Amino acid sequence: MSFINSGFTGRRGRRDERLPPGQTLVEDWPVLSAGPTPQVSTADWTFTITTEDGAEHRWTWDDLTALGIEDVTTDIHCVTHWSKLAMPWRGVPLDAFFADVDTSADYAMAHCHGGYTTNVPLEDLLDGKAWVAVEAEGEPLTPEHGGPARLLVPHLYFWKSAKWLRGLQLMPDNDPGFWEQHGYHLRGDPWQEERYW
Amino acid sequence: MTLRRTAWHRATVVSVAAETATARRIELEVPTWPGNDAGSHVDIRLTAPDGYQATRSYSVASSGPGTRLVLAVDEVADGEVSPFLVRVLAVGDPVEVHGPLGRFFVWTPSADPDPAPVQLVAGGSGVVPLYAMAAAHERSDDGSEFRLLYSVRTPDDVFFRRELAALRRTRVDLVHTRSAPEGDRRPPRRLVREELDRLTLGPALAPRIFVCGSTPFVETVSRWLLEAGHAPAAVRTERFGGSA
Numbered sequence: 001m002s003f004i005n006s007g008f009t010g011r012r013g014r015r016d017e018r019l020p021p022g023q024t025l026v027e028d029w030p031v032l033s034a035g036p037t038p039q040v041s042t043a044d045w046t047f048t049i050t051t052e053d054g055a056e057h058r059w060t061w062d063d064l065t066a067l068g069i070e071d072v073t074t075d076i077h078c079v080t081h082w083s084k085l086a087m088p089w090r091g092v093p094l095d096a097f098f099a100d101v102d103t104s105a106d107y108a109m110a111h112c113h114g115g116y117t118t119n120v121p122l123e124d125l126l127d128g129k130a131w132v133a134v135e136a137e138g139e140p141l142t143p144e145h146g147g148p149a150r151l152l153v154p155h156l157y158f159w160k161s162a163k164w165l166r167g168l169q170l171m172p173d174n175d176p177g178f179w180e181q182h183g184y185h186l187r188g189d190p191w192q193e194e195r196y197w
Numbered sequence: 198m199t200l201r202r203t204a205w206h207r208a209t210v211v212s213v214a215a216e217t218a219t220a221r222r223i224e225l226e227v228p229t230w231p232g233n234d235a236g237s238h239v240d241i242r243l244t245a246p247d248g249y250q251a252t253r254s255y256s257v258a259s260s261g262p263g264t265r266l267v268l269a270v271d272e273v274a275d276g277e278v279s280p281f282l283v284r285v286l287a288v289g290d291p292v293e294v295h296g297p298l299g300r301f302f303v304w305t306p307s308a309d310p311d312p313a314p315v316q317l318v319a320g321g322s323g324v325v326p327l328y329a330m331a332a333a334h335e336r337s338d339d340g341s342e343f344r345l346l347y348s349v350r351t352p353d354d355v356f357f358r359r360e361l362a363a364l365r366r367t368r369v370d371l372v373h374t375r376s377a378p379e380g381d382r383r384p385p386r387r388l389v390r391e392e393l394d395r396l397t398l399g400p401a402l403a404p405r406i407f408v409c410g411s412t413p414f415v416e417t418v419s420r421w422l423l424e425a426g427h428a429p430a431a432v433r434t435e436r437f438g439g440s441a
Contacts, residue, residue: 003207003291004244004245004246005243005244005245005286005290005291005292006246007281008243008244008245008281008285009245009249010243010245010249010277011251011277022242022250022252024251024252024253024277030412030436031412031416031436032436033434033436034301034302034433034434034435035419035429035430035432035434036419036420036422036423036429036432036434037416037419037420038429080254081240081252081253081254115429115430144412144416178301179301182299182300182301183298183299183300196203196295196298197203
């Protein structure tokens with residue numbers, strides 16, 4: 001139902017094939033969160049995957065670094081219409097954590113310090129598609145950007161890349177997380193503009 | 198909170214007026230609008246003659262079941278959408294609106310006979326959704342105590358000046374960061390922690406707190422609120438200053 005806003009030209013020359021529909025390129029890195037920023041030290045940080053049977057697999061910060069941190073260069077897309085392109089990240093692929101996790105669950109709920117949650121299908125987390133990220137743009141992740149560790153699921157809108165990650169609860173059903181209960185799409189594919197339901 | 202379906206709507210501009218030297222109030226008529234809760238926002242999409250589109254989010258200053266939407270848009274220097282909205286958009290123009298959006302940073306009247314008090318903390322144009330909450334409270338039977346602490350650069354940067362002054366059920370405290378009105382004993386400076394403690398409802402009252410402003414403002418204020426003893430779950434935040 002689009003119509004023309006006469007007199008609107010927009011910022012040309014900044015359009016890029018890598019931008020999904022409705023997105024605008026930014027050079028800075030905006031911050032979004034629903035509440036105060038939790039302060040979590042690497043000394044206290046642990047990451048726990050809990051299976052649908054209640055089995056817990058836990059990693060400390062040292063355990064995480066021992067798994068092997070890799071470089072990732074990726075575009076990220078926020079549902080609030082900004083994208084950053086070719087952003088350098090470092091993190092541990094989720095596949096490394098799941099190597100010894102026995103599960104038949106299809107979904108995971110990410111749990112975070114501060115109470116944030118988001119649901120992600122397991123197939124969006126595995127096969128090199130997602131990381132537990134610890135650095136961005138050459139620096140350790142700052143608290144406001146989710147440090148010390150956040151989920152990085154760059155092929156989905158960035159609210160899925162949960163900040164202040166502390167665990168994944170595996171689950172048989174695709175239960176909605178925090179923003180998903182507040183009207184955001186269950187999956188959030190930026191190329192399909194899966195913003196809201 | 199009322200569940201209102203999010204959808205694209207065709208809006209028509211019914212009035213525009215200068216809000217401050219850099220901001221403009223825009224009133225839209227949206228015949229298909231389902232109404233919105235106080236504090237929610239919308240996406241505005243503009244389409245150029247060649248089909249190029251750009252979309253940005255704006256908080257809504259109005260709330261309730263009506264079909265009129267009030268926005269107050271601050272022009273962002275070097276912005277893409279806000280300069281058009283502030284300088285070019287005219288009465289009678291159509292605009293595409295997606296919403297209502299946001300079901301977390303919202304306030305709705307409580308049926309509770311003794312509802313928790315509400316503290317609003319605004320930085321700059323972050324006052325827009327908080328003004329919507331205070332105005333909704335003003336119209337309601339909700340008996341909760343309301344306070345607004347509003348940090349602005351200069352007296353000329355105050356959004357909703359007349360409306361804020363007319364609020365009878367919200368105590369409003371203004372702090373000026375760059376220049377203060379004549380006669381103000383407070384020298385212009387950034388909000389300091391002691392003032393935040395003094396001018397907001399304390400943790401003993403267990404207020405629900407809404408903070409909206411730039412990222413540095415929200416980060417600083419919410420950290421001070423936690424250090425003062427407020428529960429993290431009581432503090433809801435929203436920021437502006439992503440893309441313009």
